[in-house]
Amino acid sequence: MLVKFVGVGTAVKGIQSCIVLEGENTKIAVDIGAGSIARLDFDLDAVLITHNHSDHNSDLIPLLKARWLLGYEKLDIYGVRGTKAFLESALESYAYLRRKLKFDVHETRSFKVGEFDVKAIPTKHSIESQAYVVSDGNVTIVVSGDTYPIEDVLSVECDLLIHEMSLPFGYETNDHTTPESFADLLDVCKAKKIVFVHMYPMALEVKDEILKYLRRRKDLSYYIAREGEVINTAYQLKA
Ligand SMILES: [Zn+2]
Ligand SMILES: [Zn+2]
Numbered sequence: 001m002l003v004k005f006v007g008v009g010t011a012v013k014g015i016q017s018c019i020v021l022e023g024e025n026t027k028i029a030v031d032i033g034a035g036s037i038a039r040l041d042f043d044l045d046a047v048l049i050t051h052n053h054s055d056h057n058s059d060l061i062p063l064l065k066a067r068w069l070l071g072y073e074k075l076d077i078y079g080v081r082g083t084k085a086f087l088e089s090a091l092e093s094y095a096y097l098r099r100k101l102k103f104d105v106h107e108t109r110s111f112k113v114g115e116f117d118v119k120a121i122p123t124k125h126s127i128e129s130q131a132y133v134v135s136d137g138n139v140t141i142v143v144s145g146d147t148y149p150i151e152d153v154l155s156v157e158c159d160l161l162i163h164e165m166s167l168p169f170g171y172e173t174n175d176h177t178t179p180e181s182f183a184d185l186l187d188v189c190k191a192k193k194i195v196f197v198h199m200y201p202m203a204l205e206v207k208d209e210i211l212k213y214l215r216r217r218k219d220l221s222y223y224i225a226r227e228g229e230v231i232n233t234a235y236q237l238k239a
Contacts, residue, residue, distance in 0.1 A: 001139050003160065003231040007036040008197040009055075010166065015039065015227055016055040017198060019143055019162060023136045026114030030132055030143045031056040032063060039228070042066050046113040049079035050145025051129035052086045061090060064101040074102040078118070080128045081107050121156075123147035126175040133158065139233045142191065146198065148174050149182045154189045159237045161191035162225070164198040168206045169213075179210045186218040193221040193237060 002022040006029070007015030016033025018040065028046045029036075037059040049057050060077070067075060077083065084105035091098045109120040109130075115137070120130040124147050131144045131153045140158040147153065147164065154161070166176035196210075203210065207224050214222050231237070 001136055001141070001233045003141060003162075003233065005197065005225040005227065005229045005231075006039050007031075007033055008199075008225045008227050009033070009035070010198055010200050011053075011055040013201055016058070017050075017145075018059075019197070020044075021116070021134055021141060023115045026116050026136075028113055028116065028134070030134075031145070032059045034058045037062045037066065042070060042072060044075065046076040046078060048118065048132050049077065049083055050123075050131065050143070051080060051125060051127055052083060053127065053146065056145070057086075060087070061094065061097070061101075064103055065097060068097075068100045068102065072102075074104060076113065077103055077105045078111065078113075078120070079105065079107060080120075080122075080130050082128065083107055121152050123153060124150050124174065139237065141233075144177075146176060149177050149185045151185060151188050154185045154191070157190045159192050159233060160231070161189070161194045162197055163194060165196035165203055165210065165224075166198055166200050168203045168210065179213050183214060183217040186214070186220070189218070189220065191220070194223075196222070196224045199224065 004020040007018035009016050015035035017031040018036030019030045021028050026045050030048045033055040117135050119133045123129045123131050129145050134141050142156050142158045142161045144163040164177050167178045171178050211222050
């Protein structure tokens, strides 16, 4: 599987959230925040939205429009409860598009897209949000979306956990992850490798300290994704 970190930014910097998972015959995007469409192939089988904050979904309508203009088939969109209503109400502002765009919105927690089995796990954020566990039968990837760290996500046995690390040391928040709140759950963590995304500039400023701190707390493989980076799981995770 290829894991493409199209966007690892936040609402204030960089290409916003968008991670593409590409198997033999299946390609999905998890989130599609602003800026991601410029770096994205449009031939996706599905888009999985973790939650309806604009830094995670704002290029969805531009993607649907591009696919309509290029003659693509219907796109399957997955998301939390309310995703269909959200998209329909956003499309009221673009009446000329509504009947042209081809999509189905699904709000189920367990589904299949091509060769991928997907499970959604409700997370802890300021609005309803979910993480996704994606498996091709060989490799399992977890994408947290925006969340305070929770056991349901960290305890999933997976090859790669892509987790948000929005904030640096010392922040009190129940909606996002800090090094301290993440470290508190390391005992239950079953991921073989952890990669952080969605870091606000003040977290990026101390990124080396964050990695050092976590390594001291538990000796696991942690690193920070770079925008545009691609991981080939066959070479980079199985070794
Ligand atoms: Zn959010
Ligand atoms: Zn966000």
